[in-house]
Amino acid sequence: MTQRPTTPPRFLTGVQAVDTALNRLVEFLRVPLACPLLYGVQVYGEMPDVPPATVTVHHGLGRRPIGWFNVGMMEGTTLVVVESDDNTITFMSGAFGSVDMPFSLWIY
Numbered sequence: 001m002t003q004r005p006t007t008p009p010r011f012l013t014g015v016q017a018v019d020t021a022l023n024r025l026v027e028f029l030r031v032p033l034a035c036p037l038l039y040g041v042q043v044y045g046e047m048p049d050v051p052p053a054t055v056t057v058h059h060g061l062g063r064r065p066i067g068w069f070n071v072g073m074m075e076g077t078t079l080v081v082v083e084s085d086d087n088t089i090t091f092m093s094g095a096f097g098s099v100d101m102p103f104s105l106w107i108y
Contacts, residue, residue, distance in 0.1 A: 040108030046100040072104035
């Protein structure tokens with residue numbers, strides 16, 4: 001499970017110049033560390049070729065996903081989230097094809 005830190009770590013050395021620089025670094029990192037995209041996972045799967053097809057993938061985030069985006073999927077394929085929970089997400093596709101379609105998604 002990918003844990004999202006609440007604040008950047010603080011390290012104090014006792015040397016004022018170093019501690020000041022470290023505190024500035026902590027403040028600088030606060031905004032990027034708050035980005036939910038950093039705390040996601042890449043998942044792979046195949047969408048069955050019989051529409052309306054659904055597939056459930058295990059994401060293991062330990063929380064409901066905030067969102068997802070396509071990392072690698074056939075052009076013209078449309079996926080819709082049908083259901084999600086703390087460990088899985090279910091997609092549905094209305095695409096017609098003659099073979100199972102592989103996909104790769106970033107779920108965050």
